Amino acid sequence: MRNIPTATVSRLVTYLRILTDLEDAEIKRTSSDVLAEEAQVSAFQVRKDLAYFGRFGTRGAGYSVPTLRRELRRILGLTRPWNVAIMGMGRLGQALADYPNFDQYDFLLKASFDSDPAKVGRHIGGVDVYAVDEIDERVAASSIDIAFLTVPAQAAQEAAERLVGAGIRGILNFAPTVINVPSGVFVEPVDFVAGLKRLAYYLQGAPAKERVGS
Amino acid sequence: MRNIPTATVSRLVTYLRILTDLEDAEIKRTSSDVLAEEAQVSAFQVRKDLAYFGRFGTRGAGYSVPTLRRELRRILGLTRPWNVAIMGMGRLGQALADYPNFDQYDFLLKASFDSDPAKVGRHIGGVDVYAVDEIDERVAASSIDIAFLTVPAQAAQEAAERLVGAGIRGILNFAPTVINVPSGVFVEPVDFVAGLKRLAYYLQGAPAKERVGS
DNA sequence: ATATGTGAATTGATTCACAGCG
DNA sequence: CGCTGTGAATCAATTCACATAT
Numbered sequence A, B: 001m002r003n004i005p006t007a008t009v010s011r012l013v014t015y016l017r018i019l020t021d022l023e024d025a026e027i028k029r030t031s032s033d034v035l036a037e038e039a040q041v042s043a044f045q046v047r048k049d050l051a052y053f054g055r056f057g058t059r060g061a062g063y064s065v066p067t068l069r070r071e072l073r074r075i076l077g078l079t080r081p082w083n084v085a086i087m088g089m090g091r092l093g094q095a096l097a098d099y100p101n102f103d104q105y106d107f108l109l110k111a112s113f114d115s116d117p118a119k120v121g122r123h124i125g126g127v128d129v130y131a132v133d134e135i136d137e138r139v140a141a142s143s144i145d146i147a148f149l150t151v152p153a154q155a156a157q158e159a160a161e162r163l164v165g166a167g168i169r170g171i172l173n174f175a176p177t178v179i180n181v182p183s184g185v186f187v188e189p190v191d192f193v194a195g196l197k198r199l200a201y202y203l204q205g206a207p208a209k210e211r212v213g214s
Numbered sequence C: 001a002t003a004t005g006t007g008a009a010t011t012g013a014t015t016c017a018c019a020g021c022g
Numbered sequence D: 001c002g003c004t005g006t007g008a009a010t011c012a013a014t015t016c017a018c019a020t021a022t
Helices: A006-024 A032-039 A043-051 A065-075 A091-097 A132-142 A153-165 A192-204 B006-024 B032-039 B043-051 B065-075 B091-097 B132-142 B153-165 B192-204
Strands: A082-087 A107-114 A127-131 A146-149 A170-173 A186-189 B082-087 B107-114 B127-131 B146-149 B170-173 B186-189
Touching (some): A006 A043, A006 A065, A006 B192, A082 A091, A082 A132, A082 A153, A091 A107, A107 A132, A127 A132, A132 A153, A146 A153, A146 B192, A153 A170, A170 B192, A186 B192, A192 B006, A192 B082, A192 B146, A192 B170, A192 B186, B006 B032, B006 B043, B006 B065, B082 B132, B091 B107, B127 B132, B132 B153, B146 B153, B153 B170
Parallel strands (some): A082 A107, A107 A127, A146 A170, B082 B107, B082 B146, B107 B127, B146 B170, B170 B186
16 A cells, blocks of 8 residues: 555544544535535545545445444544553643543553652552553553653653553653654654644744644 | 745754753754754754754854754744633643643743633632633733633634634644634644544554654 | 755655546 | 546655855
8 A cells, every 4th residue: 555644644533533523413425525624625635535545435426424434443443442551640641541531532541650659559530550660561461552651751752662662552742852762663742832832933923824733 | 935834843843842952951062963863853854944944053063052042932933922821621721721831831821711600710720710701801901812722622613713703813722623713813733632543543554654743 | 074055856745637437 | 417536737845965164
């Protein structure tokens, strides 16, 4: 398969959310025009994005909402649950542990880790807190696939290395720093302070382009 | 000025963070190679990104850390404070209100809004909670530039329209939906669930590319 | 000698026009 | 006839090579 643009993957996630909304509204069929309107991209773009993965529509009639939704879930790897751990149970880690309906989103929160002995052994937001030294065994025992990295920036690189060492291949990086991981490990940054600074740039002057980001 | 790629703006934010770290470490000079290493991009890319805005280095000697940092802060519009409000004081809104050292990041939290009468009039995480009907006057009174949109997805579009109606031109959108805003208003999405789904895609198979996202 | 700044080449993504199929 | 699917064309971004300045 051709190499898929990362922007395409982001848009597929958006299309899936729109299809879920349509299905909740019991709408049976849709079109690239409708998806494009909702996702705020062109209809060409929608069809091109889908075409990387196959042919899901009916010419002249558009797409079946349940079918296309099922296909997108399959393409995105959301037909099986993913086991998640939180690394760093500070403010943000705790807020994420409290996040409602994780299971509904195909992700299961299995464990959390913190270097503070006062937190280890406690049960916060529905998840047990373990010592950082227990990572290897907990990751193996719960088949953890993905970690939320919610430690302070200066601790992020070392924490990432512990996670990778334990066998984790997916990291959602909330720390405001670029982390360095070996080949085969995937990092998705989630940095609202960076988003805020980009907003400052666009507000302050610069080009007249309104829609930014992924 | 040429139209600046959004990816360049994202990288400038990263370079600025690196320069701040270097300055904290009292390192006086640096080079495109060092910045590239830290930001995990090529040195060509660093120089090209900077070249959109001017010439900041000395051939043969690299860049002065304080000078380049000052220039990047100016380019990104961070030489003046930005006034921020939070729209939606649920879990996430409250967590953001509690976020430490906002001022240190050149952003001042001035007000928050919620539709729940039980929250209005309270003071949460150092910020007053106002009714949604008070947006116009509070935005004018505190010269609010940017809003954090932290309402549920189904309320996001209407909330965004209230913010835009009140004169806000920058929205950091934490709701997992695409919002539609008029020309001249800037939206930066911050959607960790979307990041999680992209991770599922990359983990599940797909191309062997490890570094993703902005 | 060394590291920046930049036009040219390349690679990649988006847009387009229309062929293909129901 | 309508809307999808897709090669070709356009547009944008990145990479490269090297001229340039100190």
